[in-house]
Amino acid sequence: MSETRQESLIATPAGLQELIEHIQAEGRFGFDTEFVSEDTFEPVLCLIQVATRSRLAAVDPQAVGDLGGFWALVHDPAIDVVMHAAGEDMRICLMRTGSVPKRIFDVQIAAGLIGYSYPLSLVNLVSQVMRVSLAGSETRTDWRRRPLTPAQVRYALDDVRYLLELEDRLAAELARLGRTDWAEAEFADFLTSIEDRADEERWRRLPGLHQLNRRGLEAARKLSEWRESEARRQNRPMRQVMRDDLLVAIAKRQPANRRDLEALRDFNRPNLTSRANEILAAIEEARSTPDDALPELAPRHDDAPGASTVANLLAAALAQCCLENKVAGSLVAHTADLKHLIRWRQDGRPDSNRPALIEGWRGGLCGELLLDVLDGRRALRVVDPTSEFPVALEPVRTEEPS
Numbered sequence: 001m002s003e004t005r006q007e008s009l010i011a012t013p014a015g016l017q018e019l020i021e022h023i024q025a026e027g028r029f030g031f032d033t034e035f036v037s038e039d040t041f042e043p044v045l046c047l048i049q050v051a052t053r054s055r056l057a058a059v060d061p062q063a064v065g066d067l068g069g070f071w072a073l074v075h076d077p078a079i080d081v082v083m084h085a086a087g088e089d090m091r092i093c094l095m096r097t098g099s100v101p102k103r104i105f106d107v108q109i110a111a112g113l114i115g116y117s118y119p120l121s122l123v124n125l126v127s128q129v130m131r132v133s134l135a136g137s138e139t140r141t142d143w144r145r146r147p148l149t150p151a152q153v154r155y156a157l158d159d160v161r162y163l164l165e166l167e168d169r170l171a172a173e174l175a176r177l178g179r180t181d182w183a184e185a186e187f188a189d190f191l192t193s194i195e196d197r198a199d200e201e202r203w204r205r206l207p208g209l210h211q212l213n214r215r216g217l218e219a220a221r222k223l224s225e226w227r228e229s230e231a232r233r234q235n236r237p238m239r240q241v242m243r244d245d246l247l248v249a250i251a252k253r254q255p256a257n258r259r260d261l262e263a264l265r266d267f268n269r270p271n272l273t274s275r276a277n278e279i280l281a282a283i284e285e286a287r288s289t290p291d292d293a294l295p296e297l298a299p300r301h302d303d304a305p306g307a308s309t310v311a312n313l314l315a316a317a318l319a320q321c322c323l324e325n326k327v328a329g330s331l332v333a334h335t336a337d338l339k340h341l342i343r344w345r346q347d348g349r350p351d352s353n354r355p356a357l358i359e360g361w362r363g364g365l366c367g368e369l370l371l372d373v374l375d376g377r378r379a380l381r382v383v384d385p386t387s388e389f390p391v392a393l394e395p396v397r398t399e400e401p402s
Helices: 013-026 068-075 087-097 107-112 122-130 150-161 163-177 180-199 214-234 244-253 258-262 276-288 307-325 335-346 360-374
Strands: 006-010 028-036 044-051 055-059 080-083 378-382 391-395
Touching: 006 013, 006 150, 013 028, 013 055, 013 068, 028 087, 028 150, 028 163, 044 150, 055 150, 068 087, 080 163, 087 180, 107 122, 107 163, 107 180, 122 163, 163 180, 180 360, 214 244, 214 276, 244 276, 258 276, 307 335, 307 360, 307 378, 307 391, 335 360, 360 378
Parallel strands: 006 055, 028 080
Antiparallel strands: 028 044, 044 055, 378 391
């Protein structure tokens, strides 16, 4: 791709509208954002970067006003949106528009499906695929400050500068390997997971909930609702209003009065002691909730004593399979996925709650192979520790009875 593309900073509504019309005509663009989330309730969108075949543009959201036309481009199924590690950008899109697009092309995911490490940073991905070095000198910048310096704009544009050429190269390799459908399925699952996480009750993601009974879970829910409301009112991150571990500790103890509450470690801070009555009121609400309205305990899996050993064996088999097929193992499965497969097999392979490892492209790649290992039909054998493929997965021969 030629590096003679026009570069610009868009800081007027008219400039944004002209850029939108340009992207519509192109039908394809690279997209990234810069945001700050350290000290506000919601991330502050500070910059939008766009790349087309002929232009590189940084859009200043603080100056251009209404971004509705731009978000419409992101959602337009006729326009190819190319991104890298799109999770946080898509969460901002969801926050701003209420939904995520039906499709994007994420170069990080695509790279993992053709043998590059996953997750790979943009700097490393551009280096490995294109043999180009990207600078990283502005990684600690405060993107809210104005005016932006030329160095900041140039650094920001580097985040989209190579996205379209990366897509071209990765898509061609996906097609050569017959994995275009894998990528499309993975992009769709990725976007669905962002919406699913947004729909999930936030308090359910608190660490340490396994320590609580159902009444304690209700206390955690009420305290979380209070904390979120207070964080929104103050426009501060929720962790600055009350830390997760302290919230769970209060839910577990359920103190009945101010003295018991203030006896908890780390509670004696002005921002908390001044809200003690509100916190006690939230706990009292939890106490008065009828038993049949209490949250259910999260399902707990009591794995067999040898489950971890078997999971390690499957992990070795999976690593060998991914190495031979040039797929990033960390994109295929994690330990929890392997243990799910083990439990599903022990439960008689029911039609419900089928493991992701036997569905879709993962099933075709490694699902049956891993079940063969579990069933003793295949075994790992060390071939050559110095080789690129040090082990082999081979069928187990059963001797005929004499």
